[in-house]
Amino acid sequence: MDIEAYKRKYAFGEDYGTSYYKFGPIAEKPDIMENRGIILEEKSVIYRIYGIEEDVVVGPEVRHFLGSRDEMIRNLIYPMKDGVVKKDNENAWKIIYAITKRGLEKYRLRDSKFDGFYVAAAISSLALVRERHMYERLFEIHKRIDEETGLVKAVTIVPQPLAVAIAEKRISCVVVESGHGNTQICPISRYPIQEAILAINRGGAEADAITAEILKDLGYGDVAREEKVVREIKEHFGLIPRDLEKSIEVAKRDWERFRGKPFKKYLLEIDLGKNAWMRFLIGEIIFNPSHEIFESYYKKGMPRPAPSEFKGDVIEGTISLADAIIKSIREVSLEIQGLMLEEGGIILSGGNFSWKVPPRTEDVAVDAATKVKEELLKHNIPAKVELVQDPQYSVWKGCIVYAVAVPDDYEWNWNRMEGWYKWR
Amino acid sequence: MTLNKAKILSIVKDFFAKKGLRPLLVEELVIPKDLKPLIDAAFQDGKNIIVIHVIADFFYSYVEARNTLEKTLMKIAPITAFVEKVYIAVPELYASESILNARILRESGIGVLKVYEEGEVEELIPAVSKGGFQPLNMQAINEFLERIKSEIGKLYSQQTSILENINNLTAKIKDLERRIVLLEEKVASLSRTTVQPILKETPPQSIDLESSRDLLEDASLPSFMRNNPWINELRKRGRERP
Numbered sequence: 001m002d003i004e005a006y007k008r009k010y011a012f013g014e015d016y017g018t019s020y021y022k023f024g025p026i027a028e029k030p031d032i033m034e035n036r037g038i039i040l041e042e043k044s045v046i047y048r049i050y051g052i053e054e055d056v057v058v059g060p061e062v063r064h065f066l067g068s069r070d071e072m073i074r075n076l077i078y079p080m081k082d083g084v085v086k087k088d089n090e091n092a093w094k095i096i097y098a099i100t101k102r103g104l105e106k107y108r109l110r111d112s113k114f115d116g117f118y119v120a121a122a123i124s125s126l127a128l129v130r131e132r133h134m135y136e137r138l139f140e141i142h143k144r145i146d147e148e149t150g151l152v153k154a155v156t157i158v159p160q161p162l163a164v165a166i167a168e169k170r171i172s173c174v175v176v177e178s179g180h181g182n183t184q185i186c187p188i189s190r191y192p193i194q195e196a197i198l199a200i201n202r203g204g205a206e207a208d209a210i211t212a213e214i215l216k217d218l219g220y221g222d223v224a225r226e227e228k229v230v231r232e233i234k235e236h237f238g239l240i241p242r243d244l245e246k247s248i249e250v251a252k253r254d255w256e257r258f259r260g261k262p263f264k265k266y267l268l269e270i271d272l273g274k275n276a277w278m279r280f281l282i283g284e285i286i287f288n289p290s291h292e293i294f295e296s297y298y299k300k301g302m303p304r305p306a307p308s309e310f311k312g313d314v315i316e317g318t319i320s321l322a323d324a325i326i327k328s329i330r331e332v333s334l335e336i337q338g339l340m341l342e343e344g345g346i347i348l349s350g351g352n353f354s355w356k357v358p359p360r361t362e363d364v365a366v367d368a369a370t371k372v373k374e375e376l377l378k379h380n381i382p383a384k385v386e387l388v389q390d391p392q393y394s395v396w397k398g399c400i401v402y403a404v405a406v407p408d409d410y411e412w413n414w415n416r417m418e419g420w421y422k423w424r
Numbered sequence: 425m426t427l428n429k430a431k432i433l434s435i436v437k438d439f440f441a442k443k444g445l446r447p448l449l450v451e452e453l454v455i456p457k458d459l460k461p462l463i464d465a466a467f468q469d470g471k472n473i474i475v476i477h478v479i480a481d482f483f484y485s486y487v488e489a490r491n492t493l494e495k496t497l498m499k500i501a502p503i504t505a506f507v508e509k510v511y512i513a514v515p516e517l518y519a520s521e522s523i524l525n526a527r528i529l530r531e532s533g534i535g536v537l538k539v540y541e542e543g544e545v546e547e548l549i550p551a552v553s554k555g556g557f558q559p560l561n562m563q564a565i566n567e568f569l570e571r572i573k574s575e576i577g578k579l580y581s582q583q584t585s586i587l588e589n590i591n592n593l594t595a596k597i598k599d600l601e602r603r604i605v606l607l608e609e610k611v612a613s614l615s616r617t618t619v620q621p622i623l624k625e626t627p628p629q630s631i632d633l634e635s636s637r638d639l640l641e642d643a644s645l646p647s648f649m650r651n652n653p654w655i656n657e658l659r660k661r662g663r664e665r666p
Contacts, residue, residue: 028646167648169648169653400646401655406659410661413662
């Protein structure tokens with residue numbers, strides 16, 4: 001079989017999100033697994049009875065090992081923080097290895113022609129800028145898995161924003177990818193423009209944090225400790241305000257209209273009632289965490305987003321999203337700025353932009369694209385802003401296109417950070 | 425008082441015998457068992473059955489007598505549903521308007537026989553037939569009961585059959601559900617792993633536009649790959665400087 005045809009047949013995409021690992025061979029949608037695991041330091045008799053041989057547990061089985069809330073907090077490891085795995089965090093890398101192997105093994109083929117997948121893995125663009133060890137470790141992991149299973153023929157690594165642009169079929173655009181841990185602003189014109197990539201250390205986690213604070217204020221302190229439930233409550237109640245002050249004013253006055261359905265899960269039921277105006281805090285913090293209303297929460301102990309660095313300058317973690325986009329675009333040549341903003345547009349990607357506008361709240365609640373567009377207009381910057389059509393899977397889709405299209409004989413180039421990494 | 429129960433019964437029996445009525449044993453009557461102890465004598469007049477309840481108690485006051493009589497009437501009233509006529513036989517002493525409750529007697533249809541010490545009997549209030557239960561219709565009743573039993577039997581067998589059908593349908597639905605789940609799993613698996621048939625094994629052409637065009641236009645590829653300008657862009661990688 002021709003090698004290009006082979007590659008088209010056995011392309012495999014991997015998206016290492018902070019919360020979820022999306023993976024799978026060429027198809028309309030990927031498989032999905034939580035990016036978390038447990039390292040069993042001392043195997044109990046029970047584990048042996050259940051036939052657990054590995055010292056790392058990942059995938060759906062993780063929940064079988066979670067007992068009390070305290071135990072969960074103590075043992076459960078989310079290997080990525082802000083989309084990055086630190087170089088010396090060996091436990092985190094063990095989990096990344098186990099998750100990757102689990103994902104590939106799930107799609108082991110009996111086809112006699114099968115000689116391993118062409119794997120395109122997407123990681124944060126921060127790795128491209130400042131965490132290049134992630135490239136080395138991921139290559140090493142795939143090589144090791146191939147030695148153990150024969151499942152990987154070659155691997156390449158794609159910055160997540162580039163994968164989004166590919167999935168969205170835009171050659172020139174600005175991708176704003178906001179996941180759980182961080183938000184990357186990445187101007188793209190055929191290639192990611194590395195000098196203009198700006199990352200801020202905040203994402204869905206900040207919205208989770210403010211949700212947890214709200215829960216504490218409402219008397220649900222115990223619930224506030226469970227990350228997954230807090231995330232579900234955030235998704236249930238969160239609203240993006242067109243204008244925070246005005247939205248709060250309207251929601252306080254007309255709280256019945258904004259209270260929404262109560263959140264129900266097993267024995268838990270939460271009804272915001274007259275505190276329905278707090279729903280807007282959850283959405284606003286993603287776009288403007290420096291608003292004075294959040295100061296009291298920071299003072300109470302809610303972590304303030306950590307600053308990051310951009311071209312030698314410190315970027316406050318609380319910078320507004322519009323300001324961050326403007327800072328990034330300023331680094332792009334004037335010639336293609338217009339092309340990016342008006343033709344390709346700004347593409348909002350990642351689960352952190354998936355916000356609904358419930359019926360009867362349209363006067364003061366907006367979707368993420370409208371919010372960014374209006375915030376940029378306040379700076380006299382007209383731009384086309386759109387949400388990706390499939391926020392959850394667009395990165396993975398870009399990986400598949402990348403794996404199919406990049407020629408097999410283009411070997412990995414550490415200067416250009418592209419090509420196929422091979423060892424066979 | 426010399427009119428005790430045995431005496432009263434004797435006088436009443438003579439009274440009905442003189443009229444040509446045939447005495448019956450209480451055991452012969454076709455009435456519910458719990459009513460039989462309330463009957464002291466029974467007679468047959470042609471097809472009609474007449475029963476007597478004797479009151480021979482001693483009462484210290486009229487009020488006591490009235491109350492006792494009322495209670496007795498209430499107890500024996502159901503007998504009127506099974507025989508033609510029901511009488512109470514009372515000593516003359518208590519056969520007065522102040523003791524006998526005319527309204528209850530009228531409504532119940534129970535007659536009153538006033539028994540004198542001298543051995544005479546006066547039909548103070550005639551019994552009225554309620555036209556109720558006809559003992560001679562027992563055969564019809566039995567037939568009716570048999571019909572009901574037969575109908576119940578049929579319904580029972582129909583119900584058994586319906587339950588069997590429901591059980592069969594439930595089993596079939598469960599089987600279908602299981603097969604749907606299996607099919608869904610197969611479809612999901614196929615969509616991930618068998619996109620390959622759509623990929624034609626064309627001979628290799630170095631970054632050839634034809635090959636790119638295949639990829640761009642292949643309708644069976646996932647939607648995000650079709651007409652994607654990045655296919656051409658990425659196929660040039662490694663051949664030119666960025």
